[in-house]
Amino acid sequence: MLRHVTQGLALGALLAVTAAAPAQAKTIKVAIGHQSMCTDTYTAGIVVKELKLLEKHLPKTGKYKDVDYDISWADYSSGGPITNQMMANKLNIGVMGDYPLIVNGAKFQATDSLRTYYVAGTGYNLKGSGNAIVVPVKSDLYKIGDLEGKEVSTPVGSAAWGMLLKAAQDNKIKFQLKNQSPAVGAANIAAGKIDAHSDFCPWSEIMEFRGTGRKIYDGSEAGVPYLHGVVVRKDLADDYPEVVQAFIKAVYDAGKWIKEDPIRATDLMEKWTGVEKEVLYIYFSKGGHLSLDPTIKPKWTEALKFDHTVLVREKAIPPLDFGDWITEKYIRAAYKDMGVDYDKDKAMIVDPAVANAGLPNEIWHARDGIKEYATLPEFLGAIASFRATGAKINSTYVYDKETGLKLFGKTAFWVVTPKGEFATFLRRGEAEKYASTIDGKVITFEDAIGMKSS
Amino acid sequence: MTAAARASRIKDAVTARPRLWLGIALGFPVAYYALMFAALVIRFQAWPNYAVTYDWFGNVAEIVRSTPSVSDMSAIIAQEWLFEVGRMNYDFGNGISEWSLNINPAKVLVVMVLAALIATITTLLLARRTQCSGARLNGAGAVGGLGAVLVGMTNVTLAWVVCCATPSWVVGLAILGLGVSSSLWLEQFGWWIEYAGFASLVLSLLWLSGPPKPAQAAKPSSYPQSAMGAPQ
Numbered sequence: 122m123l124r125h126v127t128q129g130l131a132l133g134a135l136l137a138v139t140a141a142a143p144a145q146a147k148t149i150k151v152a153i154g155h156q157s158m159c160t161d162t163y164t165a166g167i168v169v170k171e172l173k174l175l176e177k178h179l180p181k182t183g184k185y186k187d188v189d190y191d192i193s194w195a196d197y198s199s200g201g202p203i204t205n206q207m208m209a210n211k212l213n214i215g216v217m218g219d220y221p222l223i224v225n226g227a228k229f230q231a232t233d234s235l236r237t238y239y240v241a242g243t244g245y246n247l248k249g250s251g252n253a254i255v256v257p258v259k260s261d262l263y264k265i266g267d268l269e270g271k272e273v274s275t276p277v278g279s280a281a282w283g284m285l286l287k288a289a290q291d292n293k294i295k296f297q298l299k300n301q302s303p304a305v306g307a308a309n310i311a312a313g314k315i316d317a318h319s320d321f322c323p324w325s326e327i328m329e330f331r332g333t334g335r336k337i338y339d340g341s342e343a344g345v346p347y348l349h350g351v352v353v354r355k356d357l358a359d360d361y362p363e364v365v366q367a368f369i370k371a372v373y374d375a376g377k378w379i380k381e382d383p384i385r386a387t388d389l390m391e392k393w394t395g396v397e398k399e400v401l402y403i404y405f406s407k408g409g410h411l412s413l414d415p416t417i418k419p420k421w422t423e424a425l426k427f428d429h430t431v432l433v434r435e436k437a438i439p440p441l442d443f444g445d446w447i448t449e450k451y452i453r454a455a456y457k458d459m460g461v462d463y464d465k466d467k468a469m470i471v472d473p474a475v476a477n478a479g480l481p482n483e484i485w486h487a488r489d490g491i492k493e494y495a496t497l498p499e500f501l502g503a504i505a506s507f508r509a510t511g512a513k514i515n516s517t518y519v520y521d522k523e524t525g526l527k528l529f530g531k532t533a534f535w536v537v538t539p540k541g542e543f544a545t546f547l548r549r550g551e552a553e554k555y556a557s558t559i560d561g562k563v564i565t566f567e568d569a570i571g572m573k574s575s
Numbered sequence: 576m577t578a579a580a581r582a583s584r585i586k587d588a589v590t591a592r593p594r595l596w597l598g599i600a601l602g603f604p605v606a607y608y609a610l611m612f613a614a615l616v617i618r619f620q621a622w623p624n625y626a627v628t629y630d631w632f633g634n635v636a637e638i639v640r641s642t643p644s645v646s647d648m649s650a651i652i653a654q655e656w657l658f659e660v661g662r663m664n665y666d667f668g669n670g671i672s673e674w675s676l677n678i679n680p681a682k683v684l685v686v687m688v689l690a691a692l693i694a695t696i697t698t699l700l701l702a703r704r705t706q707c708s709g710a711r712l713n714g715a716g717a718v719g720g721l722g723a724v725l726v727g728m729t730n731v732t733l734a735w736v737v738c739c740a741t742p743s744w745v746v747g748l749a750i751l752g753l754g755v756s757s758s759l760w761l762e763q764f765g766w767w768i769e770y771a772g773f774a775s776l777v778l779s780l781l782w783l784s785g786p787p788k789p790a791q792a793a794k795p796s797s798y799p800q801s802a803m804g805a806p807q
Contacts, residue, residue, distance in 0.1 A: 210641040234644035304664040
């Protein structure tokens, strides 16, 4: 009514202004919205930006011979605002997590004339790890069932929110849900002002690394893959498909660059994002949470469809035609140009339980860098030796016996067997169960080190 | 009762107190945004530490250029901001905006219309206090007040950066303490609540601008006429 009248008046005036704009040389705008505080977006965000990988791949011949590119990057703390900016055409490429991606597609499809395409992934964790529920480090809560009736905060609308809802449904528990941004949630966990906080990557690990929080539920328990991806405005994709392909090539290159040398990558990414390199390492190292892979797998489509049903139940978002939204056209063309076998990559799915079996445990020595240890006794012995000499250790990494997920040594639950062997677990319940089957006992990280320092 | 007669009463009421009308029409939007700002500062116990001005005209021109459908265009323009003031949290990474107050010209326009309606109802209330019954004045005032609250509530432009949730009027409710589930549930009814608010304001205007009922105008006193010295 009134709103439409006022909007109409404003439009009329502005149409006149834009019609009078002078003609200029052809410039293609490539405006990307990314999230420097969401690790899973880095291969389509901060890495591409800082290494200028998009510039490397942008077409410069044929119809692009005399084109100028106007490349801009905008950093957001979440996917929602990126979608809004894409609608206003201030951005034409967006990088975000699964739930925000769905909102993006559905919101665009709810308009008469605008659409986005989901053109590529960035990375995933098959088990759903990346999202987690964290409690204050001194809390007496150890499993999701303990959250019954408690105050739990989460950034509503995020992937972590979706996971929290599913976890509550799966475990038939009810709690008081509070809407909390990641930074505020992390601060409240540090101050013990909230019983638990559910968040996306890398917030849970930031809290663990800083010693303020402890995971009691990992996204892997929800059993739904956690993934991030790239959405592109249809007008950019239709008018300049080679630009979209160039962006996908840049995403591929970014992943390759990280895999080549995770230490170098995390060191630089810490400078670019402010997130501690030790935290980033748990995502980007060999055996880390994140499998860098831009391909669009059928399993991802299934996961996104499932996520959409969660959102429909909770937020009444518009319907989403996945067939119109998800397209492999651009990524297939990009892979073909690069001479990479798309179908081979698409068929490959990394399961941490299998892929991480037998990987060495690691100590990040402040001076000497990452040191690898094949067994936990060797690993513990090395820590004890370093401590004895006063050497500084940045961080330590072990693997969850159940899921194969990489963990900080200090936050893992340790089980010692009667023979003096060790096993590490993400969750206390599984550690206790394992201990009872082998007549072992659950001990702390410090106890485990103590057993090797003599 | 013709619409012209009602309009004439409204016009008379406004022209009788032009300064009051103008004061409310201009002062209400200022007070409205000042109140939102104060609510943020009080709620979060902190002053803002950043402010950004946006190229609203440039952004709108870009939307017009790149959006084929006029109906899409208007909906997107309605989301454009002119100014943002808020608090950035630098504890993590490069900083995250925890909360902010946004000045959105489309919303400001709606608030100005709301202010004009409030000003008109106020002048009418004053102009007709001797002509209408207390019940009508109180009733119309209450209906108008309710309408003002509903319209004001649905045009809140506060943001509480909640990861992937976009700024919406219910963020204001969430910030002020309403449960998240209740806020999200209410979000879908935003348009209806706003329409109901404007309908209440218009109803209030119509009620106040109507003629005094003859029965009310000639309402007999509860005292015996003879006791008041009236002719028998």
